[in-house]
Amino acid sequence: MYENFYGLQGKPFALSPDPKFFYASKGHRRAMAYLEYGVQQEEGFIVITGEVGAGKTTLVRSLFETLGTKPVRAAQLVSTQLDAENLLRSVCLAFGVQGTGNDKASQLRHMERFLLDTRSRGQRALLVVDEAQNLGMDAVEELRMLSNFQGIDGPLLQSFLLGQPEFRDILRSENMQQLRQRVIATYHLGPMDEGDTQAYVEHRLSRVGWEGTPHFATDIWPVIHEFTGGIPRKVNTLCDRLLLMGYLEERYDLDADEARRVMDEIEEDFGAQQEAPAPQPNGVVNGVFDPERAVANELTLVRLEDSYEAMEKRLDRIEHALAINYRQSQRILDALDSLNKISGFDHKEFARH
Known part of the structure; x- marks a missing residue:
């Protein structure tokens, strides 16, 4: 999705563990x-x-x-x-x-x-x-x-x-x-410090061909570190959303203000979710332990990262479709604004009716 917009060769902030992106903080x-x-x-x-x-x-x-x-x-x-x-x-x-x-x-x-x-x-x-x-x-x-x-x-x-x-x-x-x-x-x-957090982000971007686009302003790094606490998975989640926002709004420069906007969206998303009920211990069904189910669950967890990758691909397709709709709608609105200036007629109001 945003990969093509920024000239990247892959997704730099996937959540599934990948040794290719290992950064030695x-x-x-x-x-x-x-x-x-x-x-x-x-x-x-x-x-x-x-x-x-x-x-x-x-x-x-x-x-x-x-x-x-x-x-x-x-x-x-x-x-x-x-x-x-x-x-x-x-x-x-x-x-x-x-x-x-x-x-x-x-x-x-x-x-x-x-x-x-x-x-x-x-x-x-x-x-x-x-x-x-x-x-x-x-x-x-x-x-x-x-x-x-x-x-x-x-x-x-x-x-x-x-x-x-x-x-x-x-x-x-x-x-x-x-x-x-x-x-x-x-x-x-322990968590990464601010210097390692910046280096971690730049390292993952460099692994997919990043050549400075998007550009990160110097004021963005302390904001990213404070929000994520230097935890790699949290850094990945924030930066993935940040690049998605930059793509949707066609921004090639990202600073602390953009990062805070994304942080507000993430906090709003999590705040709107209801707390999930506590899961039962593995292999327990209706209060009875089933050893066969426990082993089956174990094998499922071993393969779980494969499903993460499949889920990420599906989300990419959904995000791509939403982005196309967003940008097409924006072009239509821009065209209506131009017509308004030329004709003096409010085409937006007419389109609503």
Whole structure:
């Protein structure tokens, strides 16, 4: 939509995580260093926490991009409220381990065989658990038990745990002492400062061929940073709306006033929405836990980003149609204004009737 208007080769502020747009802010650079350190150590747990939208998933996907030349078989699990049994089944599915059956003993045997086969091929297994704060205590303990699988030359499975800040409270609890002893590094990914926020926006634009159009006035950056708090996902949402507004109004220069107008629209949109009812725990139907539904939901979440991309394409088509209607209507009104000046007749009033 606005991409063609500004001469961009793609959409710079999509919400779905994409390693192509990864920007190494000061915080993200530190977090990546911890993950790379964990890969080198080949054992233990690495814990990365951060607020919603801080860029944890994009961070991991960027790490996966660097693993292509390393003997690592990595799998990512987007966790929901799983118990220990369903977590084990989900881990098997994440690594592509099939035919495990429904009993835990069978699943553990298949998992151990997979890990041993992986090591025999000169590889090692890395499990990345996203949204770890949703795991129950027993599920976190199950992850620790999986780290007990040992080969001749050391542990067969390494885990990275990513979660929101409350996951740190889970780790501090008394019954998590054994897991804490296996955590080799932790890092909290905080928001970007104003300088990194500006660099982040310019970096994402440059990835789609930005050559200075639109131009951002210097007074816009503190406004963007204050509104978004330096959270990447919030920056993406604001800047996407800002460029859409610039396109609709044919503006090639964007400043703090335009940014504030978009902020007011966003706040009005969210203010008009009713608060959604609290969702039931994953796999719970009418108060009864259904393990099969929980696993099915887990797989749905793993594939969720694909639906994000499809949804964004549909929204692009809708926005494009609205923009065409808006600009055509504006041309008609401009033409009527010209006729009014020439003829002295109010064609707008006549058109209304």
